Amino acid sequence: MNSVEHYKEHFDQLQSTDKNGLTAIRKNAFDAFNKFGIPTSRHEEWKYTRIGGLFNKQYQFPVSTGSLSANDINDLRLPGHEQANELVFINGIFSFPLSKIISPELIVQSLEEAASNEFKEIVAANLGHSSDYLKDGINALNTAFVNGAVFVHVSKGKVTEHPIYIYNITDARTENIFSQPRSLVHVGQNAQVQLIETYVTIGASESFTNAVMEIVVEENALLEYYKIQNDASHTNQVSTTHIRQVGKSYVHAVTISLNGGIVRNNLNIVLDAERCEAHLYGLYFQKGKSHIDNHTVVDNVKPNCFSNELYKGVMNDEASGVFNGKIFVRQLAQKTNAYQSNKNVLLSDNATVNAKPQLEIFADDVKCSHGCTVGQLDEEALFYLQSRGIAGKVAHSLLVRAFATDILEHVKPAPIRAYIETLIAERLEY
Amino acid sequence: MLNIRNLQAGIEGRKILKGINLEIKAGEVHAIMGPNGSGKSTLASTLAGKKSYEVLGGSVDFLGKDLLELSPEARAAEGLFLAFQYPIEIPGLSTTNFIKTAVNEVRKYHGKDPLDAVGFLRMMKEKMALMNIEQSLLSRPLNEGFSGGEKKRNEIFQMAMLEPKLAILDETDSGLDIDAIRIVSNGVNKLRNKDNAVLVVTHYQRLLDYIVPDFVHVLYNGRIVKSGTKELALELEERGYDFIKNEVNVEEGV
Structure with a gap:
């Protein structure tokens, strides 16, 4: 699956069946993929996370949700699901029959549909925004194959009492699966919502999940976002969450990574309005030979924003970890307060962590700090x-x-x- | 209860204890005094089993067991308690959870079932009343942001919960004002009985006004150079450690 030709056939087929005007964005992304290819360790952002080898094998490129029933996924549900909205992807394709919406203020549609109805402007303005930050073939690959994607709209002024659980389920019972879930979430003005996302693989074949979720947060809205990763060690994923705060708003994001094969997380927070606030927390607790890579970006585009980031790692056995935290402060973004801290404990002599905090500051009146520690238990x-x-x-x-x-x-x-x-x-x- | 014979110990290859002999019987309070650097804390840490201290010779019998062969946790479970000079702050671990784990780990060592929530709470309440300690302190992360007095009270509260046979108080008075010393000492005195014993390690005599020793030993240069009753402590307070140093140095012909 290393060669572009492999994807070309699937791509042409997908493009020929599209009826909803996502062909242009896919085409651009496919061209970008063609140009960048699968990232290698020569790519600065992929220096310590090598996924090239995962593409040397064959995967099934699913185009439908397959045969899983509600019963099959019952055991995979997270606690509290009785009182939650549940959005289910199977092999990267959103499944309406398996999903459950109990909050009236939530509108859940296929992205293809939203791209051509009253939400088309929101879709046009935000779909693919992450590609400005992730200049690599893997992000482009997801966009090139946008299919079975979902659009979630949280209505203006509504507090969503019931959280939204998002399950990225891979059915690898019979063959290796390459899945690419894609979602766009729009949190309207004065709305409040909790999103909880998790990844589960069924079956012993290998899987590679390349997920991209883009979230837009409007004025006075509040978003809590949780990512829980505890998948099996024969599963690999690149999981991108791109949150753009376009009005004065509050974001609280927590990433908990407990298991998996190679796991790469991209969390981007774009503070694109004055007086935005963002909190980023992460815990990675890895065992065996698992590899966890957290790349975060906090981009202060407008003045007077506040961000605080704390990531902690516990590495056991032969696990390896990467923390790469970037803070950008644009020239306009005076009075930025941006803090970052990464702390690691190594429980074994064979565990490793590579930590790289980066500040790029173009404004002169800001408060920024970063710190990083790697040590052992006291x-x-x-x-x-x-x-x-x-x-x-x-x-x-x-x-x-x-x-x-x-x-x-x-x-x-x-x-x-x-x-x-x-x-x-x-x-x-x- | 405790019988130390010719104990020699050190840290990082440096010999600090050069042959300690000491016997403590049930019901007794012993004080070990000495100038800075005489080996007081080394003795306390070696008895408790701190890894960085290396035993170089001698033996320690504790209630019929070879103490030096036991892990730190086994020493504690057998009834040895060290009140730390500098109790460790552990953010993220609640004091109550820590104490509950400790109590149940000791029970496990003795083949007993863990206390259930009700049983533990009852025990806590009883000891809290006895030690005059408030719930708010115990709900906080272990020693984090505690004042010096709060840390030492917490140490004594742990002692009350674990009911040791032998309590070693390592410079418990350091950093405490007189009120805090009184509170901590009262706590220790309430826990004393004919079946347990206390070893007070201190630089100053003032703590011994409150925890009155039966025997006082002076540690100097890794050896006990003088033993006596509580009057010895008063003499040291009055004359300072120099007279001891001079006596020793004359004997050794320095």
Whole structure:
């Protein structure tokens, strides 16, 4: 699957069946893909995350949601789903029959449809905005194959009482699957919504998920966004979340990564209006040979914005991690307050972390800071716990759990937090 | 209860304890005094099993067991408690959760079932009343942002919860004002009985006004060079450590 010819055939077929005017954006993206190709480690943003090898094998390029039934996915649902809106992608194709909308203020349509109805201007203005920030073939590849994508609109002035759960399910029971979920979420003025996104693979064949979600946040809106990654180790993904705050608004984003093969997250926050506020939290707790890469961008385009970012990593076994946090402060963006911190604990001699904070500041009246630490569990603290009768292994677990606390406390939906706590407790065996 | 014979220990290849002999019986309070650098904290840490301290010789018998062969957690479970000079701050770990884990880990060591929530709460309430400690302190992350006095009270509260046979108080008075010393000492005194013992490690005599020792030992240059009753502490307070140093140096012909 390394050669462009491989994709050309699928692409031409997709373009010929389109009826809704996404052909132009796909064409541009395909050209970009053609130009960039699959990123190699020579690409600055992909230096430590090598996905080229994953394209040396054959994958099925799904065009339908396949045969999974509601029963098949029951066990995959996240706690609290009874009270949640549920959006389901199967193999990258949005499934209306498996999805469930219980909040009247939510409008969920196929993206193809939204591109040609009353939402077409929103779609035109925002679909593909992430490509300005992600100049690589993998982002272009998703856009080139926009198909079975979803558009979500949160109506103006409405508080969505029920969260939106988004399941990216891969059905790899019979063959290797390459899936590319795509969504565009529009949070209207004065609206409030919680989005919780997760990735699950069924079956033992290999999967590669290349997901792109673009979110637009309007004036006075509030978005809480959670990404939970705990998929099997034979699954790989590039998961992009591009959030653009176009009015004074509040965004709270938490990324929890607990397992997977190669996982690359791109989280972009574009502060494109004055007095926006954004909080970014991340916890990655990796084992085995898993690889986690968090690339974040906070782009201060307009003045007087505030952003705070805290990512914490716990790396065990032979796991490897990357944190790359960029803060841009444009010339216009005076009075920016932007903070970033990345802290890592290595539990094993064979675990690694590459951390790279980057500030690019073009304005002169700003407050920005970044910091990064890589260390081990504190021996003094371990001894303190042991001196109270707590066995070494338990003391170890308590300290790791304590380290994660100031990320976990930002997971606000109670059932989701409890779920993550359980996953971590299982990992720590206490 | 505790029998230390010719204990030698050090850190990073440097010998600090050069042959300590000390016997502590149930019901007794012993004080170890000495100038800075004499090895007081090394003795406390070595007894508690801190990894960075290396035992170079001698033996320690604790309630019939070879203490030096036990892990730090086993020493604690067997009834040894070290109140830290500088209790560690652990953000993200609630004090209550920490103490509950400790109590249940010790129970597990002795083959007992863990306390359930109700049983634990009852025990907490009882000890909180005894130690005069408020719930708000225990709900906070372990020692994080605690004042010096709060940290030491928390140490003594942990001691109350774990009910050790031998409590070692390592410079518990350091950094405390007189009111805090009084509160902490009252706590220790309430926990004393004929079956347990206390080893107070201190530089100053003032703590011993409140926790009155049966025996006072002077540690200098890695050895106990003088032992006596509580009057020895008063003498040290009055004359300073120099007279001890001079005596030792004369004996050793320095």
